[in-house]
Amino acid sequence: MKLLRRAAISTLTLASLAWAGTLLGEKSQSQAAGNGPASSSAYVGADTCKTCHEEEFKSIHGTPHSESVLKLKGGGEAHSCETCHGPGAAHAESGGDVSKIIRFPKLSTAEADKRCLSCHQSGSLEHINFERSSHAKNDVGCLSCHSPHHANTPQFLLSKAQPGLCYGCHSPAKADFSKPFRHRVDQHLIECSDCHNPHGTFGDKQLRSARTQQQVCVNCHVEKQGPFAFEHVPVKTERCESCHTPHGSTNPRMLRVSQVNLLCLQCHSAIANSGIPGTPSFHNQAQKYQACTMCHTQIHGSNFNEFFFK
Numbered sequence: 001m002k003l004l005r006r007a008a009i010s011t012l013t014l015a016s017l018a019w020a021g022t023l024l025g026e027k028s029q030s031q032a033a034g035n036g037p038a039s040s041s042a043y044v045g046a047d048t049c050k051t052c053h054e055e056e057f058k059s060i061h062g063t064p065h066s067e068s069v070l071k072l073k074g075g076g077e078a079h080s081c082e083t084c085h086g087p088g089a090a091h092a093e094s095g096g097d098v099s100k101i102i103r104f105p106k107l108s109t110a111e112a113d114k115r116c117l118s119c120h121q122s123g124s125l126e127h128i129n130f131e132r133s134s135h136a137k138n139d140v141g142c143l144s145c146h147s148p149h150h151a152n153t154p155q156f157l158l159s160k161a162q163p164g165l166c167y168g169c170h171s172p173a174k175a176d177f178s179k180p181f182r183h184r185v186d187q188h189l190i191e192c193s194d195c196h197n198p199h200g201t202f203g204d205k206q207l208r209s210a211r212t213q214q215q216v217c218v219n220c221h222v223e224k225q226g227p228f229a230f231e232h233v234p235v236k237t238e239r240c241e242s243c244h245t246p247h248g249s250t251n252p253r254m255l256r257v258s259q260v261n262l263l264c265l266q267c268h269s270a271i272a273n274s275g276i277p278g279t280p281s282f283h284n285q286a287q288k289y290q291a292c293t294m295c296h297t298q299i300h301g302s303n304f305n306e307f308f309f310k
C-alpha cells in the first residue's frame, strides 16, 4: 500500500515543474517590497549562494531538492536555492541584504505553503486537497512538519519522525495508542499516515480511502471487504468504526463496548422496533448465549451461512 501511494510522487511531472519554475519567478519579481528579492533581481545559481552559505548548500545537497534532482525533473526552469528563496542576484551583490531574499520564517503560513505547492500540488493526488484540509485551515503548514534544511528523517524531510511528530499536537491520540488493545503505531508496525493523509483528503477526518473507494481499513483487512453471499448489513452500511475504535481501546478486538453481547443487542433486541431481527427466544436462557461471536463467528459476512456460522 505504501508503494501504491509512493507512485503518486512520480506524477510530479516535468511539465508541472517547468511551469512552477516560471510561476515562482514571476511571483518573486512582484514581491519587491519588504521580505523578498528586488524586482530587478535575477538568478545567480547555487554555486554563488554556496560561496557564502556553505552549510545550507550542504544540507540541501543529496536531498530531493538538490540542484541535480531539480534540474533533472524540472529542466532549465528549476533554480535550486532560488526556486524557494526567489532570484538572489540583488541579495548576493549587496553582500547579503536580507530584505532582498525570501526568508521562510518571515512568510505567513499560507505564503510559505504556496511556494511549496507551486511544485507539489499539480499532478499529485497526495496534495490536491491541502488548502481545504483541517491542517491548512488551522494554520498548520508544510513547515510545521517538513524542513528542507534541518530534516530529522531519512525520508520525506520531516522535522520529526511519526508518531512523535503528530503526538506533539495530538495528545489524545497518544493516549489512545497506549491502550491495551490498539494498532501498533508506537512500534512502527503501521503509521498515522497509513490511515490519514496529513495533506488532506476529500473525506472526513483527513482519512485516506481504499483503492475501491471504501474505507481505509480494508486496505489491510482485505478479508473484511467482501462482497459476501450473506452480508452483515452494518459492516456495509455503517463504518467499521461503528463497532471498533480505530486507534485503541480497553476492550479486546478494539470493540467500542466491553462485552460483545452489549454491542449486538444495541440492534438485535426484541424490543427494538427497527425491522432488524431480535435474538431468538432460546438465546437469553443461558449464560453461553452472551458470547455471540462464539457461534456467529463470521460476523463481518459469510459466503456459506446466513447466520454467520462457520
Ligand code: HEC
Pocket (backbone or CB within 6 Å): 044, 045, 046, 048, 049, 050, 051, 052, 053, 081, 082, 085, 087, 088, 089, 091, 092, 093, 095, 096, 097, 098, 101, 102, 103, 104
Ligand atoms: C556575498 C555573500 C552572500 C551570497 C553570495 C549570498 N548570501 Fe545569503 N546572506 C548573506 C549574509 C551575510 C546574510 C545575513 C546572515 C545573517 O544575518 O545571519 C544572508 C542571509 C540569507 C538568508 C536569510 C537567513 C536568515 O537567517 O534569515 C537567506 C535565506 C539567504 N541568505 C539565501 C541566499 C541565497 C538563496 C543565495 C543565492 C541566491 C544567497 N543567499 C547568496 C550573504 C550572502
Ligand code: HEC
Pocket (backbone or CB within 6 Å): 046, 049, 050, 053, 056, 057, 058, 060, 065, 080, 081, 082, 083, 084, 085, 104, 105, 143, 146, 147, 148, 149, 150
Ligand atoms: C525546497 C525549498 C528550499 C530550497 C531548495 C532551499 N531552501 Fe533554504 N530554506 C528553506 C526553508 C523552508 C528555510 C527555513 C528553515 C527550514 O525549514 O529548513 C530555509 C532557510 C534557509 C537559510 C536560513 C538558515 C537556516 O538554515 O534556517 C538559508 C541561509 C538558506 N535557506 C539558504 C539556502 C541555500 C543556499 C540554498 C541552496 C543550496 C537553499 N536555501 C535551498 C527552503 C529552501
Ligand code: HEC
Pocket (backbone or CB within 6 Å): 005, 006, 008, 009, 113, 116, 117, 120, 124, 126, 130, 135, 140, 141, 142, 143, 144, 145, 146, 156, 158, 162, 191, 193, 198, 199
Ligand atoms: C501535519 C504534518 C504535515 C504537513 C502539514 C505537511 N506534510 Fe508533507 N508529509 C507529512 C508526512 C508524515 C509525510 C510522509 C507520509 C507517508 O508516510 O506517506 C509527508 C510526505 C510528503 C511528501 C512526500 C510524499 C508524497 O507522496 O508526496 C511531500 C512531497 C510532502 N509531504 C510535501 C508537503 C508539502 C508541500 C506540504 C505543504 C503544502 C506538506 N507536505 C505538509 C506530513 C506533513
Ligand code: HEC
Pocket (backbone or CB within 6 Å): 009, 010, 012, 017, 020, 021, 064, 065, 069, 070, 073, 074, 078, 079, 083, 084, 112, 115, 116, 117, 118, 119, 120, 142, 143, 146, 147, 148, 154, 155, 156, 157, 158
Ligand atoms: C522547484 C519545485 C519545488 C519546490 C518549490 C519545492 N519542492 Fe519539494 N520536491 C521537489 C522535487 C522535484 C522533489 C523530488 C520528487 C521526486 O523524487 O519525485 C521534491 C521532494 C520533496 C519531498 C519528499 C522528500 C522525499 O524524501 O521523498 C518533500 C517532503 C518536499 N519536497 C517538501 C517541500 C517543501 C516543504 C517545500 C517548500 C518549502 C518544497 N518541497 C518546495 C520540487 C520542489
Ligand code: HEC
Pocket (backbone or CB within 6 Å): 134, 135, 138, 140, 144, 145, 162, 165, 166, 167, 168, 169, 170, 192, 193, 196, 198, 204, 205, 206, 207
Ligand atoms: C503543529 C501541530 C500539528 C501537527 C504537527 C499535526 N497536526 Fe494534525 N491537526 C492540528 C490541528 C490544529 C488540527 C485542527 C484542529 C483539530 O481538529 O484538532 C489538526 C487536525 C488533524 C486531523 C483532523 C481532525 C478532524 O477532526 O478533522 C487529523 C486526522 C490529524 N490532524 C492528523 C495528524 C497527523 C497524522 C499528524 C502527523 C503526521 C498531524 N496531524 C500533525 C495540528 C497538528
Ligand code: HEC
Pocket (backbone or CB within 6 Å): 163, 166, 167, 170, 173, 174, 177, 183, 185, 190, 191, 192, 193, 194, 195, 196, 205, 207, 241, 246, 247
Ligand atoms: C488504523 C487507522 C488509523 C491510524 C493508524 C490512525 N488513525 Fe486517527 N483516526 C482514524 C479514524 C477511522 C478516525 C475517525 C474516527 C471517528 O470518526 O470516529 C480517526 C480520527 C483521528 C483524529 C480526529 C479526532 C478523533 O479522535 O476523532 C485525529 C486527530 C487523529 N485520528 C490523529 C491520528 C494520529 C496522530 C495518528 C497516529 C499517532 C492516527 N490518528 C493514526 C484512523 C486511524
Ligand code: HEC
Pocket (backbone or CB within 6 Å): 181, 182, 183, 184, 189, 190, 191, 194, 195, 216, 217, 218, 219, 220, 221, 240, 241, 244, 245, 246, 252, 253, 254, 255
Ligand atoms: C496499514 C494497515 C492497517 C490499516 C489501514 C488498518 N489496520 Fe487494523 N490492524 C493492522 C494490523 C497489522 C493489525 C494486527 C495488530 C497487531 O498484531 O498488533 C491490526 C489489528 C486490528 C484489529 C484487532 C485484531 C485483533 O486480533 O485484536 C482490529 C479490530 C482492527 N485492526 C481494525 C481496524 C479498523 C477498524 C481499521 C480502519 C479504521 C483498521 N484496522 C485499519 C493493520 C491495519
Ligand code: HEC
Pocket (backbone or CB within 6 Å): 217, 218, 221, 224, 225, 234, 235, 238, 239, 240, 241, 242, 243, 244, 253, 255, 260, 263, 293, 297, 299, 300
Ligand atoms: C457490527 C459490528 C462490527 C462491524 C461493523 C465491524 N466489525 Fe470487526 N469485529 C466485530 C466483532 C464483534 C469482532 C470480534 C469477533 C470475535 O471476537 O471473534 C470483530 C473483530 C474484528 C477483527 C479481529 C478478528 C478478525 O476477525 O480478524 C478485525 C481485524 C476486524 N474486526 C476488522 C473490521 C473491519 C476492517 C471492519 C470494517 C470493514 C469491521 N471490523 C466492522 C464487529 C464488527
Ligand code: HEC
Pocket (backbone or CB within 6 Å): 232, 233, 234, 238, 242, 260, 263, 264, 265, 266, 267, 268, 275, 276, 277, 292, 293, 296, 299, 306, 307, 308
Ligand atoms: C448497527 C446495528 C447492528 C449491530 C451492532 C449488529 N447487527 Fe447483526 N444485523 C443488523 C442488520 C441490519 C441485519 C440484517 C437484518 C435483515 O437481514 O433484515 C443483521 C443481521 C444479523 C444476523 C442474520 C439474521 C438473519 O435473519 O439473517 C445475525 C445472525 C446477526 N446480525 C448477528 C449479530 C451479532 C452476533 C452482532 C454482534 C456481534 C450483531 N449482529 C451486531 C444490524 C446489526
Ligand code: HEC
Pocket (backbone or CB within 6 Å): 261, 264, 265, 268, 277, 278, 279, 280, 283, 288, 289, 290, 291, 292, 293, 294, 295, 296, 307
Ligand atoms: C450457542 C450458539 C449461539 C450463541 C452464543 C448465540 N447465537 Fe444467535 N443464533 C444461534 C442459532 C442456532 C440461531 C438460529 C439459526 C436458525 O434459525 O437456524 C441463531 C440466530 C440468531 C439471529 C437470527 C434471528 C432471526 O430471527 O433471524 C440473531 C439476530 C442472533 N442469533 C443474534 C445473536 C446475538 C445478538 C447473540 C449474543 C447475545 C447470539 N446470537 C448468540 C446460535 C447462537
